[in-house]
Amino acid sequence: MKPKISDVAKAAGVSPTTVSRVLNDRGYISEETRTNVYQAMEKLNYLPNDLARSLFSKRSNLIGLIVPTTSNPFYGELTARIEHHCAEAGLKILLCNSLYNVEKEEKYWEMLRRNQVDGVIVCTYNRGLIDYDTHHLPTVAFDHYLSSNIPVVSSDNFKGGELATRHLIAEGCKTIVHINGPGNLETPANLRRNAYETVMAEAGLPAFTCEIEPILKQESTAVAVAALFDEKPGIDGVFASDDSIAMTVIREARKRNKTVPTDVKVVGYDGTEFMTLLAPELTTIEQPIDAMAQTAVATLIAQIEHPTKSIETDLIHDVRMKKGTSA
Amino acid sequence: MKPKISDVAKAAGVSPTTVSRVLNDRGYISEETRTNVYQAMEKLNYLPNDLARSLFSKRSNLIGLIVPTTSNPFYGELTARIEHHCAEAGLKILLCNSLYNVEKEEKYWEMLRRNQVDGVIVCTYNRGLIDYDTHHLPTVAFDHYLSSNIPVVSSDNFKGGELATRHLIAEGCKTIVHINGPGNLETPANLRRNAYETVMAEAGLPAFTCEIEPILKQESTAVAVAALFDEKPGIDGVFASDDSIAMTVIREARKRNKTVPTDVKVVGYDGTEFMTLLAPELTTIEQPIDAMAQTAVATLIAQIEHPTKSIETDLIHDVRMKKGTSA
DNA sequence: CTGAAAGCGCTTACAG
DNA sequence: CTGAAAGCGCTTACAG
Structure with missing residues (x-):
């Protein structure tokens, strides 16, 4: 024993x-x-035995982390960074992959509450589903508005959208399309689209935003991108809302014998370590993933340790354009 | 309250x-x-309160998962699949990213023991570091030999190596190189190399294995691959031990104005969802990640529920070659 | 069919 | 400087 x-x-x-x-x-x-x-x-x-200690102290040092899925390298990297900063602070991660599924997410919330987590970091959309105010469990959201009093960590999505669109315009593109996922619509990521549309309007160019499914199924993105090229044969610039969509665009362009960046210029969004390794040629708007993870953890700890203290709820992180050769 | x-x-x-x-x-x-x-x-x-229940029942339904890092899409996907199968069985995942760091891993083991996990799934190398026999905590290893009595889940690495090498030979390649990571040397993944060398010998071709660092730092892989092309300018076939190395090879070949697959043929290993989406053109040996995750979880549960029952320790999963256009 | 008691492994007032 | 007692939230023999 x-x-x-x-x-x-x-x-x-x-x-x-x-x-x-x-x-x-x-x-x-x-x-x-x-x-x-x-x-x-x-x-x-x-x-x-930490279970016994936690039972007495009413502090489990357990944090719930809800992501769509760690299969997606953006969330894989974010998860790794969050876990790292938690470990530094003596906090342990209970991992939940919601797969963008509302029922799953509800079950995870219940599981986390049963396990007496000290706080939760959520990266999925579920506005209104969980009664954040009632449960008053310290919570930090990632790129999603959950409730007026829950802090949101995000990149400067508007600036990112501006940088990308302005760059494409400066490079001489005339027919610039934005590709976005519907999952982004009720999130700060929607600001990327707003920025795109604003900048296009200012430049007197027509805006065209193409909405596609979140990346869970394999082919859907490729099919949607192919359809886009059919519909808009004159495309010479694309601002994609994430790097894997951007890569799909580059592939489709090549398939149609269009050269990147000569015929079509492509800018992505995210700039994960892995994509930088895999496709250094991609021009993208880089989110400071590690800094965002650190902020999320620090903000959660602040809530746990000072439950009454009011906190900054809009935690925006600066972005920069990482120039590759794709735009 | x-x-x-x-x-x-x-x-x-x-x-x-x-x-x-x-x-x-x-x-x-x-x-x-x-x-x-x-x-x-x-x-x-x-x-x-599950903490109180666990304290009494001596069953926490908590599983420790130790991976190098979820930033790497292979481990990101594996983590997601393992978490999924655990959730189905009412088990929760305590996530640990060891970053291939021995001290970190030791700290994680201690943390997991303090938290009374019912079992651990390990995907990193640490043979001899943790005294598995003494702690007798139910454990399943992923692609690593830890101790004679700890079950190892792996893909059929030898067959994978054979399939890849034979394919390159059948396609007419003469100067075929294998790129492997040193981290693979004490693991079943080393069988990929053995198979490559065996098949090359049978075909009367010279084998050349190039060892590179595990992918943690950005540029090292690209630099090593460039050096390889300098050293062996006649390369016409590459069997890479994972898909991201394979992609780096393809990029380097293009940079040198070699066409893939005409001038150089490339076969990877892993076949994650993400890579299939991102680079469907890559010919690769596909590991059945979900099935392997399921086996790992089932085997761990079997150990937890029947501690004395002897178990199969060599859990090899079949692989197949997914043909793209890269080889 | 239901309740009082003891105990899971720990910690913290409170005595001494 | 150290120990006996009570309690964290739960469950299970054991009575009734």
Whole structure:
């Protein structure tokens, strides 16, 4: 059986109270006792039971993380960064892949509450589904508005949209299309589209936004992009709302014997490590993923530790354009 | 405050014992009592505290998952699939990104033990570092040998290596190089290399294996691949040990004005959803990631539920070649 | 059919 | 400087 505190106490010839005190470095303990206890712990290979500690302290140091799916490298990287910053702060991640499925997400919320998580970081859309105000569980949202009092971490989507669109215009594109996912519509990511449309209007160019499904099924994106090229044969510029859509556009263009960037220029969004490794030629708007992860974790910790203190709810992070050769 | 079982008991006019019994559907309860209790739970928005339950039952339903990093889409997808199968079985995932760092991994193991996980799925190399036999925590390894009695889930690496190499030979390649990561050397993935070398020898062709760093830093792979092309200008076939290396090879070949597949043929390994979406042209050896995830979870559950029963320790999954246009 | 008691492994006032 | 007692929220023999 796993040794417990009373086993250590027996081995060290002291009471469980004393063992607990050296464990938590609380109150006065003679050096000798301390040494004995440490030796006993060592000998028995004792590790405290965090479940029992959490039950008493009402602090689990557990954080729920809800993402669409870690299969998508953007969320895979975000998950890794969030987990990293949590680990630094002594917090552990309970991972939930919602697959953009509302019922799944509700089940995950219940699971997280049963497991007494100290807080939740959510990256999926579910506005109104969960009663955030009632449950008053510390929460941070990622690129989604959940409720007026829940902080949202996002990149500067408007600026990103501006940078991308202005760049395409500056490079001489006339028929510039924006490709966006419907999942983005009630999120700050929608600002990318607003910026695109605003800049196009200012330049006196017609805006055309193409909405496609979130990337869960394989072929849908490719099919939608092909249809777009059929519909708008004169396309010479594309601002895609994420890098994998941008890559699909580049592939489709090549398939049609259009050269990138000569015939069609393409700008993506995200700039994950993995895509940078895989496709350094892609010009993209880079989100500072690590900084955003860090902010999300820090903001969540602030809420957990100062539940009453009011907090900044709009946590926007600067973006930059990473120039490749695709635009 | 969160309602507890005694609050529900009070509201329903029964004892905590009775509430617990309806919660667990144990023993006889009158329909009336049951209804009252359910209504009280509903009214108070009661959810049981799983920490307390776990403390009593000595079953946390928590599983530790140690991967190098979910930033890498292969592990991102594997993580998503494992989490999915765990969720189906009522198990929750505590996520650990070891970044191939031994000290980090040791800390994670301690954390997982403190949190009373029921089992661990490990995807990193650490043979000998953790004393698996002493801790006797149910464990399943993914593509790594940890200890003689720990089951290993892997793809049929030898067959994969054979399929890839034979295909390149059949397509007429003469100067075929294998690119592998050193991290693969003490793992079943090393069989990919053995198969490559065996098949090359059988065909009377010289084998040349190029070892590169695991993909954590951005440029290293690209640099190593460029060096390889310098060293072996006559390369006409490459079997890469993963798809992102394969893509880097394709890029480097194009940069040198070599056409793929005319001048150089490239076969990868993994075949993740994401890569299939992003680069359907890549010919690759596809690992059945979902099936492997399912096996890992099922095997872990078997160990947890039947600790004494001996288990199959070599869980090899069939692979197939997914033909693209790159080879 | 239902409840009082003891205990899961820990911690913290409170005595001494 | 150290220990006995009570309690965190739950469950399960054991009575009745």
